[in-house]
Amino acid sequence: MERMRRILIIGLGLIGGSYAMALKRQGYYIIAIDNDSNTIEYALKNNIIDEGTTVVTKEFVQRAQLTIFGLYPNTMLQWIKEHYDLFEPGSLLTDVSGVKNNIVEPIQEILGDNIQFVSAHPMAGKEVYGIENADDAIFARANLIITPTEKNTKEAIETVYELGRVIGFKSISELSIIEHDKMIAFVSQLTHAIAVSLMNTSDNKHLKQYTGDSFRDLTRIAKINEEVWSELFSLNQEFLVERINEFVASLQDLKDAISANDLDKMKRLFIQSTIHRGYFDE
Amino acid sequence: MERMRRILIIGLGLIGGSYAMALKRQGYYIIAIDNDSNTIEYALKNNIIDEGTTVVTKEFVQRAQLTIFGLYPNTMLQWIKEHYDLFEPGSLLTDVSGVKNNIVEPIQEILGDNIQFVSAHPMAGKEVYGIENADDAIFARANLIITPTEKNTKEAIETVYELGRVIGFKSISELSIIEHDKMIAFVSQLTHAIAVSLMNTSDNKHLKQYTGDSFRDLTRIAKINEEVWSELFSLNQEFLVERINEFVASLQDLKDAISANDLDKMKRLFIQSTIHRGYFDE
Numbered sequence: 019m020e021r022m023r024r025i026l027i028i029g030l031g032l033i034g035g036s037y038a039m040a041l042k043r044q045g046y047y048i049i050a051i052d053n054d055s056n057t058i059e060y061a062l063k064n065n066i067i068d069e070g071t072t073v074v075t076k077e078f079v080q081r082a083q084l085t086i087f088g089l090y091p092n093t094m095l096q097w098i099k100e101h102y103d104l105f106e107p108g109s110l111l112t113d114v115s116g117v118k119n120n121i122v123e124p125i126q127e128i129l130g131d132n133i134q135f136v137s138a139h140p141m142a143g144k145e146v147y148g149i150e151n152a153d154d155a156i157f158a159r160a161n162l163i164i165t166p167t168e169k170n171t172k173e174a175i176e177t178v179y180e181l182g183r184v185i186g187f188k189s190i191s192e193l194s195i196i197e198h199d200k201m202i203a204f205v206s207q208l209t210h211a212i213a214v215s216l217m218n219t220s221d222n223k224h225l226k227q228y229t230g231d232s233f234r235d236l237t238r239i240a241k242i243n244e245e246v247w248s249e250l251f252s253l254n255q256e257f258l259v260e261r262i263n264e265f266v267a268s269l270q271d272l273k274d275a276i277s278a279n280d281l282d283k284m285k286r287l288f289i290q291s292t293i294h295r296g297y298f299d300e
Numbered sequence: 301m302e303r304m305r306r307i308l309i310i311g312l313g314l315i316g317g318s319y320a321m322a323l324k325r326q327g328y329y330i331i332a333i334d335n336d337s338n339t340i341e342y343a344l345k346n347n348i349i350d351e352g353t354t355v356v357t358k359e360f361v362q363r364a365q366l367t368i369f370g371l372y373p374n375t376m377l378q379w380i381k382e383h384y385d386l387f388e389p390g391s392l393l394t395d396v397s398g399v400k401n402n403i404v405e406p407i408q409e410i411l412g413d414n415i416q417f418v419s420a421h422p423m424a425g426k427e428v429y430g431i432e433n434a435d436d437a438i439f440a441r442a443n444l445i446i447t448p449t450e451k452n453t454k455e456a457i458e459t460v461y462e463l464g465r466v467i468g469f470k471s472i473s474e475l476s477i478i479e480h481d482k483m484i485a486f487v488s489q490l491t492h493a494i495a496v497s498l499m500n501t502s503d504n505k506h507l508k509q510y511t512g513d514s515f516r517d518l519t520r521i522a523k524i525n526e527e528v529w530s531e532l533f534s535l536n537q538e539f540l541v542e543r544i545n546e547f548v549a550s551l552q553d554l555k556d557a558i559s560a561n562d563l564d565k566m567k568r569l570f571i572q573s574t575i576h577r578g579y580f581d582e
């Protein structure tokens with residue numbers, strides 16, 4: 019990171035903007051590209067970045083040795099297809115995308131051997147979006163998952179670890195692309211699929227006055243950004259469908275116990291879920 | 301309530317104990333029956349009740365004109381089958397049970413025309429149990445649902461409303477037995493069935509470090525008391541199975557969109573869930 023005091027962020031959404039805030043606070047010089055001039059204006063006015071532009075030029079891109087993509091996965095892939103030749107050999111690129119399969123390897127293919135792309139996933143977020151909601155406090159209790167491949171050098175991976183430490187993540191760890199996408203299918207995508215489907219069983223508006231905390235907690239994430247989540251679900255189709263099938267089988271098992279009025283089986287399932295949930299207590 | 305300054309509570313668990321605290325605080329004289337002498341001792345020592353016993357006698361029962369059952373539904377039904385003849389004609393009985401069908405009407409049948417049983421459900425709780433966890437602060441943000449039947453007099457129903465006001469519920473409303481059980485199948489039982497089944501898909505212990513708030517919020521209720529919930533599920537079997545089927549159909553619909561990589565359909569479902577969830581915002 020020492021030789022990388024100037025950092026380029028491409029895409030100043032909630033996460034890109036929050037990265038900018040965190041890094042600028044640590045004394046880095048932040049330049050940014052975003053296709054929305056209002057976003058660049060807002061970020062400059064609020065001192066979130068040092069320089070910004072909507073125009074992609076080789077001169078601008080090459081002013082930084084480290085580039086962070088804050089774009090949605092497919093948008094990033096597209097951007098790199100169009101502009102891969104703007105990066106100087108020796109540059110290091112990283113990202114924030116929530117799914118890695120069919121994204122990381124195609125990008126590394128395009129960039130070739132002289133530019134390192136070390137992918138990472140900051141498991142942080144809010145239910146709101148955009149630079150206006152950027153907030154670097156979200157990283158203090160979040161994990162950064164780095165998903166290196168055999169194309170990455172040790173040095174490049176270490177720099178992304180350091181980036182994570184500078185930004186202030188609670189913990190930083192490594193997973194393979196497949197491990198990452200399987201994990202995310204369970205802890206994040208399946209839970210969103212469940213909350214969405216629960217809210218879609220019917221509008222049930224008339225039940226509002228009877229809902230308590232547990233209902234609200236469980237369905238909070240049913241308020242969902244349709245653009246980003248349809249893309250994430252689509253990219254992780256295979257693992258997510260597997261996880262949904264597993265969950266439905268588990269729910270059918272409980273339903274069978276209820277239908278058969280099998281109290282002993284219900285109790286066994288409740289004891290099991292209580293034990294399993296215990297593993298996740300802090 | 302004026303002529304009912306003395307109240308009998310049968311079953312001093314979390315809810316029965318919390319009712320006792322709330323009512324004693326308002327100057328009522330609270331006597332209690334519980335089959336566990338440690339519970340009675342604890343309640344006396346901590347000034348939660350004025351008098352208590354483990355021995356069921358006509359003399360003790362008849363010292364109050366208002367009785368509140370803090371027992372599980374089937375235990376209450378059993379208790380009333382054994383002891384219905386201990387109540388003085390003109391007595392008013394109420395309860396706290398979470399399912400009403402197959403409970404309220406059999407009890408009213410047993411008690412006959414001279415004793416009023418006005419059933420009610422305080423939608424309050426904690427994930428812990430027993431008199432040691434009693435806490436009358438839980439009612440301030442909870443709803444009391446009264447489920448009167450044609451066997452109930454206007455005066456008896458009004459007294460249960462007043463009881464709810466004295467205890468300090470945020471709101472008090474009425475539903476029929478069927479409406480109540482349908483509502484509870486959706487807002488409470490289905491959500492518990494989902495959380496339990498999610499935790500039972502596999503132990504997934506190795507994913508602990510990757511879980512965030514939304515996963516923890518969604519699965520918190522998978523820590524579940526197997527005795528009370530197997531009973532509640534069993535009593536509400538029919539409506540709960542219906543709701544599970546509806547939910548599974550909704551999830552399959554989303555799964556089909558994912559499998560077909562139908563981004564437009566996914567987006568429509570996400571937009572719908574966002575709108576539906578909006579109805580439940582406070």
